[in-house]
Amino acid sequence: MDSSFINIAIVVVYLLAMLAFGWWGKSRTKNNSDFLVAGRRLGPMLYTGTMAAVVPGGASTVGGVGLGYKFGISGMWLVVAIGSGVLLLPFVLNAAGGLDGIRARVDASFFQLDGIGVQTIITYFVVYTLGLLIGQDIWQRVFTAKTPKVARWGGATAGIYCVLYGVAGALIGLAARVALPNIDVKALGKDVVYAEVATHILPIGIGGLVMAAAVAAMMSTASGALIAAATVARADVVPFVASWFGKTINTDDTENPEHDVKANRYWVLGLGIVAVLISMGAQDVVVALTIAYDILVGGLLVAILGGLVWKRGTGIAAAWSMAVGSVLTLALLIAYATGIIPSEDGVYANDPIYWGLGASLLVYVVVSLLTPPTEPEVREAWDRRVAGAVTEELPLEVHAVASH
Template sequence: MNTFTILFGLYLFALVLMGLYSSRKLKNLEDFLVAGRKLNLPLTSATLMATWTGAAAITGYTGWIYEAGYSMVWIAVATTTSLLLIALLLSRTLQRLGVLTVPDILEKNYDKKTKHVGALLISIYCIGIVSGELLGGAYIMATVLGYNFDAALFLTAFIVISYCLLGGLWGVAVTDLFQFFLLASGLIIAVPLTLLKMGGWTFLHQSIAHLDPDHLNVFGYTTFDMIVAWFIIIYASNFIAPEIYQRMYAARTERTAQLSMGIAGLWDVFLTVAAVILGCSAFVYFQGGIETDLALPKLLVELFPGIAGSFLMVTLLAVIMSTADSLLVVAGGTLSHDFFGFGEKSQLKWVRFFTVLSGVVALCLCFYFESIMDSILFSSSVYAAGLFIPVISCFVWKKGTRDAAFYSCISGGGVTIVWRILGWGLDPVLPGIFVCFFLFVAISAWQTRQ
C-alpha cells in the first residue's frame, strides 16, 4: 500500500465522520439546502472558497496556462472582478431574501412555469460542472495510482455521491472548511517549491520566452471575440451562480454574506498567481508533450515524489470533491423542490434521490466532453444565456413580464445548446444571450404598452 492510498484513506475517513456528524443536524429541507441559515463567517467563507476552487480553477485552468500561457489570464480577471462586484452589489440583498433556491426568485417575480424552466437550466449547469470535477478527480487518481481511467472515474463519482448524501449543505460546509485548509496548505507548499525547483521566476520566464514567446503575450493565443465571450460567460454565470446564492441564503447575517463573498474574490487572486506559476512550470518541464488536463498532476508527481507528492495529490482531490458535492446538493434540491415540487414531508427523501441521479448523469456526460474546461464552460454558457437576464432583472428592472421571462429563458438556453451541437464558429453564449435579451425586452415592452 503506497503513501497516497494511506493519506487518501485517512482523508475519506475524516469526510465520513464529518458527514455523519452533520447528518444529525438535518431535520428538514431548509437544513439540507441552506444549513438552517446559520453559517458563520469562517464556514461561509471556507465553503465559498472551497467550492470555487474546483477542477476548473486548479487542474483545468492550470492546464490552459500550460497550453496557452498568459492569454488565459483574461479568465481570471473576469472571475475575480465579478466575485468582488457580487460582494459589493448583491450579497446583502440575497441574504435578506429568505428563499431556498434561485428558482424561488423566479417564481416570486414571475410564475411557476418560469421557475420550472429555470430549475431545468440550473440542473444542466450543476450537472455539467460536476462532470468536469469528476473528470479532474479521475485524471488525478489515474495519474497517481495507475488506475484505468474509467475505473478512476467511477470511483471518484461513488465517493462524491456517497458522502454528499450524508449531510446536505451542513455536511458540505463542514467538510469544505476541512478541505479548504488542506488546499491552502497544499498550495503554500507546492507553489514556492515548484518555482524553486524550476530555477526561480526569472529563469522560468526566460525559458518560456525561448520555447514560445507567444506564451508570454496576453493576446498570444486568443482573439477579441473569445475574450468578450469569456467575460459574458463568467460575469453572467457568476452573478446568478446557484452555489453562490445558496451560500448567501445560508449566511447568518448580511455582513457575513458580504465579507465572505469579498474574501472569496481576494482568494481568487491568489489562485490565479498559483495557476500561472504551476502552468508555466509545467510548460517548461514537459514542453507541450502531455495532455492539457494532466499537466498539473503530472508536474506534481514528477517534482514531488514520496509523501510530499502524495499529500499534494490528496489536496487536489479534496478541492475537486468540495466543488462536486456542493453542486450535487444544488442539483438535487433544485429538481426536487423547484422542478417537481414534491410535498414537504417527502422532499428530503426526494432531494437525496435526485442528488444521486444528478451524479449518475454527470458521470455519463464525462464520456461526451473533451476536457474539464469544455464541460464547465459549456454548462455555464447554457445557464448564463438562459437565466442571466430574467434573474438580474428581478433586482434592477421590475418591468419584465411573465411571458418575457419564460420565453427568453427557453430561447436563450435553447439557442446556446443548438449552436454548440451545430458547431458554428461564434461562441454559443453570444447568440444565446443576445436572443434572451432581445426577447425579454421586446415582449416586456409590448405587453406593458397594451
C-alpha cells in the same frame, strides 16, 4: 515502496475521511435549513471557507494549470473570473528554476497578460463572472451566512483568494511547461498537467496531498452544484411541470422535516449519478465548464436580471427567453464543436454566448410587450420577495422564473 502507491493511498484515506465526516454530518441534519444552507448560522471564518470552497473546482485547479501550460501567465483569466487557490507554487517554481529560469526558456508570449486573446478574456468575464452572479449554487452558499455583514466580508475575502489562486494556477502551469516540456497535451489533454506535476515533480507524500487537494476542490464545488440542482428540480421544476397537467405538488413537508431532508437526499443522489455519467464522457474539464456556463448565462441571465429591474417584464416572456437563449446557445456550441460552422476555436468560440444573450434579450422584450403585464398581486409578492420581506409561497409564474 512505489511513490505512486503512496500518493494513491493518501487520496484513498482522504476519501474515506470525507465519507466519515459525511456520515457524522448526516446525524446533525434535522431539517431542510440544516441540509441546504447549514442552518443559516455560519460566522465569518466558516462562511469564507465555504464560499471559497464552492468556487474553485476541477476547472479552476486542474484546468487552470493546464491553461497555464498552454498559454502561460494569461491562462489565469478563466480562474480569475471564477476563482481558485494557491497550492503547488513553491515546489514547481523551484523545479523550473524560478521566474528568471522560466523566462529564459519559454516564448515571450507566455509572460503577456493578453496572450490568451483579449476577446477570450472578455468572454471569460461575461460568462463566468455573470454566471456566478446568477448561479443557484453560489446564492445557496450566500444564505449560509449568519448576517449580511458576514456575507459581505466573507464574499470579499473569498474573492481576493480566488484571484490570487488564478495567478498561482497559471504560474504553476507555466513552470510545468519548462520542468515537464514533453507532456503530449494534444493527445492526453491539458488536464493531465496537474497530475504530472504531482507525480513527477513533488516529493513522495506531498504529491498525494496535492492530488487529494484537487479531489477536495472538485468535491466541494460538485456538492454545492448538486444540492442547488436538487433544490431547483424538486422545489421549482417538478411543481411547475405538474401545473401544466392541472396538478399541484407541495414539496415542503412541514409536519415531518426529516422526511423532507430525505427526499432532497434522493434528488441529490439521482442527479449525482447523472453528473458522474456525463463527466465520464467529458475529456476536458474546461470544455465541460464552458458548455455549462454558456448555457447558464445564455439562457438565464436576461430573465433573472429582467425580473429584477424591468417591471413590464412577464413570466411568459422569461420562460420563452430562457428557452430560446438556451437552445440557440447549445445549438451554436454543437455547430462550432462539430465543424458545421468552421472555426479554429471549436467549443471555445465566443460567438455562441453572445448570440444566445442577444436572442434571449430580444425575445424577453418582445414577448413582454405582446403579453399582458404581470398581475399587481404577483408583482407585489415578487417585489416583497426581492426585498427579503416575504416567506409565503409565491404563484408558480414567479416561483418558476427565479428560484433564488
